[in-house]
Amino acid sequence: MTATTPTPTRSAGTSASTRLMWAILGLVLLADALDMIDSTVTNIAAPTISADLHGGEGLIKWLGSSYMLAMGVLLVVGGRLGDKFGQRRMFLIGMGGFTLASAVAGFSPDPALLIVARVVQGAFGALMIPQGMAIMTKTFSRDMLGKAFAFFGPLLGIASVGGPILAGFIIDADLFGLSWRPVFLINLILGAIGLTLAFRLLPRDDGDRTVVVDGRGSALLGLTMFGLLFGLVEGSTNGWTAAPIASLAVGLAAFAAFARRQTTASDPLLKPSLLRNRGFGSGLVVGLVVFASTSGLIYVLSLFIQEGLHASPRTASLALLPLTLGIIVAAGACMALIKKLGRTLIFAGIAVVLAGGGWLLALVVHSGTGLGLWTLAAPVFVTGLGMGACYGTIFDIALGDIDPDEAGSASGSLSAIQQLASGIGSAAVTSVFFTTAGAGLGHAMTISLIVVLALGAACLPAVALMPRRAPEETGH
Numbered sequence: 259m260t261a262t263t264p265t266p267t268r269s270a271g272t273s274a275s276t277r278l279m280w281a282i283l284g285l286v287l288l289a290d291a292l293d294m295i296d297s298t299v300t301n302i303a304a305p306t307i308s309a310d311l312h313g314g315e316g317l318i319k320w321l322g323s324s325y326m327l328a329m330g331v332l333l334v335v336g337g338r339l340g341d342k343f344g345q346r347r348m349f350l351i352g353m354g355g356f357t358l359a360s361a362v363a364g365f366s367p368d369p370a371l372l373i374v375a376r377v378v379q380g381a382f383g384a385l386m387i388p389q390g391m392a393i394m395t396k397t398f399s400r401d402m403l404g405k406a407f408a409f410f411g412p413l414l415g416i417a418s419v420g421g422p423i424l425a426g427f428i429i430d431a432d433l434f435g436l437s438w439r440p441v442f443l444i445n446l447i448l449g450a451i452g453l454t455l456a457f458r459l460l461p462r463d464d465g466d467r468t469v470v471v472d473g474r475g476s477a478l479l480g481l482t483m484f485g486l487l488f489g490l491v492e493g494s495t496n497g498w499t500a501a502p503i504a505s506l507a508v509g510l511a512a513f514a515a516f517a518r519r520q521t522t523a524s525d526p527l528l529k530p531s532l533l534r535n536r537g538f539g540s541g542l543v544v545g546l547v548v549f550a551s552t553s554g555l556i557y558v559l560s561l562f563i564q565e566g567l568h569a570s571p572r573t574a575s576l577a578l579l580p581l582t583l584g585i586i587v588a589a590g591a592c593m594a595l596i597k598k599l600g601r602t603l604i605f606a607g608i609a610v611v612l613a614g615g616g617w618l619l620a621l622v623v624h625s626g627t628g629l630g631l632w633t634l635a636a637p638v639f640v641t642g643l644g645m646g647a648c649y650g651t652i653f654d655i656a657l658g659d660i661d662p663d664e665a666g667s668a669s670g671s672l673s674a675i676q677q678l679a680s681g682i683g684s685a686a687v688t689s690v691f692f693t694t695a696g697a698g699l700g701h702a703m704t705i706s707l708i709v710v711l712a713l714g715a716a717c718l719p720a721v722a723l724m725p726r727r728a729p730e731e732t733g734h
Contacts, residue, residue: 300321308369327678340465348386566699601726621634
């Protein structure tokens with residue numbers, strides 16, 4: 259009897275441990291889904307929110323950009339704070355703050371408070387998101403970690419589809435007469451579930467108080483992004499007066515100071531050796547341009563469908579479904595191809611985006627606001643395929659030439675660039691759309707597409723400077 263007792267005990271312990279890891283994975287995926295949904299819902303909800311709060315073009319531009327600005331600026335800092343004070347503590351603070359900020363957003367009576375709430379959402383999201391991966395890396399077995407990575411792509415793809423569709427159906431349903439507000443208020447339920455699970459599941463850790471967080475560098479990066487975004491939005495909305503021009507100048511000066519800080523700080527946000535790595539630097543440039551241009555395209559395409567083609571929010575969300583399906587299909591296929599084809603996939607992805615965008619441009623030039631939604635389905639799907647090929651490979655390839663001890667800093671920097679690029683792109687391309695809308699929304703969409711296609715073509719030379727292959731361990 260004593261000889262056989264240890265076996266079931268170990269099996270039971272292993273089973274309990276496996277169940278705990280699956281539960282933690284579910285919690286981390288919930289947090290990432292919350293971020294993905296809230297970064298995409300305004301693609302559909304922005305026109306309705308702006309009309310209800312009388313926010314005009316400025317509110318439409320800031321709704322998405324403000325969230326992604328805060329997220330991008332603080333994402334790397336959030337990871338460092340988790341190392342310093344403990345991942346569990348930072349995850350709970352991030353989830354709690356995100357949930358409360360969602361309530362403020364949902365009940366906001368005016369545009370100003372709504373934008374502040376979106377910034378706070380992004381800031382607390384930046385505290386929450388990095389902790390999940392760190393907790394998994396510390397507590398999961400190698401086999402379980404591989405299984406966990408396999409869930410991220412499909413789930414985030416579903417969340418990116420679900421966000422706009424959810425927004426469209428909620429707005430059209432007008433639940434309790436609240437119009438767009440449940441788009442944010444639903445986070446109260448999801449956040450409460452997340453907090454309950456986090457308290458029960460996440461392992462306690464005290465962190466390492468010797469970890470240094472570069473507050474000055476973070477502040478300079480924040481000033482850079484705010485100056486550039488405020489200048490773009492204000493200038494394109496109210497005219498290029500002294501205020502937006504000064505804001506752009508302050509943003510550029512802050513960027514120069516930030517770059518200088520990275521070479522002088524004892525523990526900078528971005529290691530100087532990464533900035534000297536040609537392959538990684540090229541990947542940053544390509545990622546910045548691709549994510550900025552494509553996120554801007556998605557945003558103005560939603561505006562064009564609703565404002566130019568007079569589609570309801572629900573219909574607009576369904577019209578964008580082929581694009582997201584294309585992203586999911588291509589991103590999934592590239593997981594199996596990235597080791598074999600390397601950076602060739604990025605060339606192919608950008609080429610397909612250019613083909614799909616060119617097809618859209620031809621349709622808009624020919625028919626303007628007389629386009630049928632079914633006519634858009636095929637070119638939108640093709641554009642999504644190109645985006646998915648890029649999204650699934652740019653950052654993996656960019657890590658191909660870095661040293662293993664730089665991987666953490668590099669990955670955090672790339673994630674931050676993705677968020678910042680999305681915020682810049684939404685503001686910049688939307689600014690082009692509204693600036694040229696005086697000649698008609700068909701004309702505005704035409705010019706916006708030309709800008710997106712020009713940006714895509716311009717970054718092709720930088721792809722040739724990226725590493726040929728992803729790191730050997732990249733496979734998730």
